[in-house]
Amino acid sequence: MGNVSVQLSEKQREIVEQPLNGSIQILASAGSGKTRVLTERIRFILGKVKKDGVIALTFTNKAAAEMKERLTSGTYDENRIWVGTIHSVAQRILEQYGHTIGLPSNVQIFERDKDRMEVFLEALRADGVDIDDYLNVDDPKEKKSRERNLQNYMDGFSTIKREMLSEEEASERFSENPDVWRIYNDYQNALLNSRGIDYDDILRYAHRILLTQTWVGDLYRAKYSHICVDEAQDLNRLQYEFVRALAGSEDSNIMMVGDPDQMIYGFNGSSSLYLCESFVADYTPKTFLLTENYRSSRAVIRAANRLRPGTQKETEFALEGSVQLAHFPSEEEEANWVLFHIQRLTELKEHPEIEGYISVDNMVVIARNRFVFSKLETALKEQGTEYTVKVGEREKLPESxxxxxxxxxxxxxxxxxxxxxxxxxxxxxxxxxxxxxxxxxxxxxxxxxxxxxxxxxxxxxxxxxxxxxxxxxxxxxxxxxxxxxxxxxxxxxxxxxxxxxxxxxxxxxxxxxxxxxxxxxxxxxxxxxxxxxxxxxxxxLGKLNLDVSETGLTLSTVHAMKGLEKDIVFLIGFCDGTFPDYRADTIAKLNEERNAAFVAVPRARRWLFISYPLSRMMPWGSSRPQQPSRFIQEMDLS
Structure with missing residues (x-):
């Protein structure tokens, strides 16, 4: 019991077999086998002790399902392992103990932005409030864009919750709107009067339960003595504080795994500082680095290393692979080039660097944003080629x-x-x-x-x-x-x-x-x-999304592709203003865009094709010249 039989590197095995008492920080680059290390560490813990359990926190339901699948073959009692997203674990706490902080029974989640807005607006209407006056919409033209203005408030409310801002901090952050705290409280009251909460409230109220009803945390800690957090570079303040409250003390056994260079959720308040600084200050963990990329070819690793020097090491068995760059007069010609290459590669059928037959199943087209796929989707439809667009985990709405x-x-x-x-x-x-x-x-x-x-x-x-x-x-x-x-x-x-x-x-x-x-x-x-x-x-919460058969070619944004990989990757629309995004107007935002590029490149196991158009048709109907992404020069591909 507790012995590790899965093939691991010397460094990976050292981490897995660390003593059970104490916290561990693993800084693991792309392709370094962090998921294997995480799951084998959990096996090791469960094999070494007879009763203690483990909570494993992930960021997506898909990651949670995959981890559960990897852990089902153990000889231990599966009730000793609780794998779930941070929100799903928090939701379980809310369902069982929400009444202890005065939440109504059967509280409902308003997970859709339009529903959140409508709850708020209905409450204002019921009170006879002039909505435009209340929301400081002064310009008559802006009244036509009330929803956009209201969305800004919704985003602001999420920021207040995710960053756990006080009234004073919120007033300072949103100094251009002195009424933001009052409006925020009105929004919260409207939710509760509807016996509802929003997505951010799940963590906020669960955190409050753990802090104010300490016996609830004691119940969980009596059963689960270890907490493992995957993709910890993407934690925001509320998520980090929730994990801290769940753990209960600085003597807790927490393992956090992540890569600061892959933090790409800054728009959700995420910061790698919670993994790299707060966790270190609060728990003084033992730190390990995993930098060997066991997944990607040498050419792909070299390109990734130029974006983030020194983060990736080639293994001696890595294949050479290739990274190619191409540019085209227009988006249409770029799309046709992608289709031509896909056809040529599938006709090739086999190659020494590709395991098995070459087909669209081991290819993906990646872009920074969904709109970049527009011309490619048109071309695929005209050609009658089947394709799937990877979307997020939120609930699919019924149509009938x-x-x-x-x-x-x-x-x-x-x-x-x-x-x-x-x-x-x-x-x-x-x-x-x-x-x-x-x-x-x-x-x-x-x-x-x-x-x-x-x-x-x-x-x-x-x-x-x-x-x-x-x-x-x-x-x-x-x-x-x-x-x-x-x-x-x-x-x-x-x-x-x-x-x-x-x-x-x-x-x-x-x-x-x-x-x-x-x-x-x-x-x-x-x-x-x-x-x-x-x-x-x-x-x-997206826990029950059914497995969709992804037939045909896969199109995916960078964020949806995170944690996944294919043998052959096409990275399209690689222009300045698109990748990096034109809104990346600070050093921190540009750094996050570089992280996104660093995430995209090693999605390729073997071959990476990067392309960009020299002109793009804008939404208002005129063509605009495009410049290649600055990351192309950084990767020394120009």
């Missing part, structure tokens, strides 16, 4: 009327005070909003109002759906029976639809019903609870 009503009805059932979602549901049903929100009869009222307006197959279906959700149990709902009941109805309607459009709508409804049922099955399999409220919050 059935799916949208199901989503809104469950949220109204769980929280009758949620006038934002209730209003959406009324709009979907084409019925007036009630004068008063709350009570357990809302869905019944909506169903009667909807069915009295008209009749027909769709009306009957939606009426039955509202009744079924109203009668759904809050604890242990029979989702499988619900799915079977409506799958049969939708199947018949899809077959007998009067026209092609109706058949497509019923078909979409059937797919979204199946996805809903599959998420419930996944929710139960992951042991995340058995209540409808916990299920809804798990969906909101």
């Amino acid at each position: 009327l059935f799916g949208q009503v199901l989503d809104c009805a469950i949220r109204v059932k769980l929280n009758p005070n949620d006038w934002v979602i209730g209003k959406k549901l009324c709009q979907l049903l084409g019925i007036p909003t009630p004068p008063v929100w709350g009570g357990s009869e809302l869905l019944s009222q909506f169903q009667k109002g909807y069915c009295s307006n008209s009749n027909g197959s769709m009306v009957n279906l939606i009426g039955d759906l509202l009744s079924a959700v109203e009668n759904m149990a809050l604890e242990n709902p029979n989702i499988l029976h619900f799915e079977k009941q409506f799958a049969e109805k939708l199947g018949k309607l899809a077959t007998a639809g009067p026209d092609e459009e109706s058949k497509l709508e019923y078909g979409r409804s059937l797919i979204e019903l199946q996805e809903f049922s599959d998420r419930w099955t996944r929710f139960r399999k992951l042991g995340l609870g058995n209540s409808l409220s916990s299920f809804r919050n798990a969906i909101a």
Whole structure:
């Protein structure tokens, strides 16, 4: 028990087999095997002690799922390991102990920005407030852009929470708006009056529970004596303080793994200083460096090293690989060049430096922002080539009327005070909003109002759906029976639809019903609870996103590709103003853009193709000359 059998380097093994008492800091560059070290360290801990458990904190649900999969083959009790994102661990604490700090039961997460805005605006309207005057929108032209102005407030509120700003600090940070703290408190009151919280509140309230209800932290520490944090360079202040509160003291056993040169979430308040300075000051950890890149070819490592000198070491077995640079008169010609190369490479089929057959499955096209893919997506569609765009982990919104009503009805059932979602549901049903929100009869009222307006197959279906959700149990709902009941109805309607459009709508409804049922099955399999409220919050946090079959060519932004790699990478749109982003107007912001480039380059295991257009069509319709990214010169590729 506790012996490491997986093949590790001497340095990796030294880290894994460190004494169990004390904190560890691992500064690990791209391709250095940090995930393997992290998982093997957890195995080592669980093998050395019989009862103590480990909490492993990740930044994405995908990373958490992959780590769980790596750890399932152990001989230890799997209940001793809790792997999850920082937000999912905080959410579990909230669900169990939120009442201890006065939060309402079944508190709902407003994870969508538009819902957060609408909660706030509805509260202001209810109080008879002139919204434009309240939000300091003085310019008549700006009134047309109220949502943009309101989004700035939402971003500011997130900054206050993530950086844990006091009233004085917030007033100093947002000195151009002396009312920001008052408006922030009004926003928080509006959320709580709707029995809701936003995404940042999950950590904020969980942190408050751990600080004020110390016995809660004691319960977790009695079961889990070790905490491991992956991608720790991306911690913001609130996340770091949450980990500290969970750990409980400076004598805790915390391992943080990260690479300061890959910190690319500064817009979320992230800073590598929490890994490199705060953690060191608070816990005096033993520090280890992992710099050997076991993944990428020599050419790719050389390019990465020019961006961040001395961060990557070649292994003696590394293949040579290649890095190529190309530029084109326009984005269209750049896109055609990418397609030509993809076709040429797939026709090649085999190469000594590529393991297995060459196909689009081991290729990816990376860009700094989604808009860079515009011309390439057009070319792919014209050519009839299948492709997938990698997106984030937030919840995919339903498209069919059935799916949208199901989503809104469950949220109204769980929280009758949620006038934002209730209003959406009324709009979907084409019925007036009630004068008063709350009570357990809302869905019944909506169903009667909807069915009295008209009749027909769709009306009957939606009426039955509202009744079924109203009668759904809050604890242990029979989702499988619900799915079977409506799958049969939708199947018949899809077959007998009067026209092609109706058949497509019923078909979409059937797919979204199946996805809903599959998420419930996944929710139960992951042991995340058995209540409808916990299920809804798990969906909101992206914990139940179903594995999408990524067929065809993959297009991905740098941020979505982090932690992943392919044999062949095309890095397109590599122009100044795009990469680095034109908003990188300070040394710190430019440094983060360089980090993003450093993340992008070693996504390539073998071959990297970098390209840029000499002109770009701007959104307003005129063409603008482009300059190559300054990072090209830094990599000595020009």
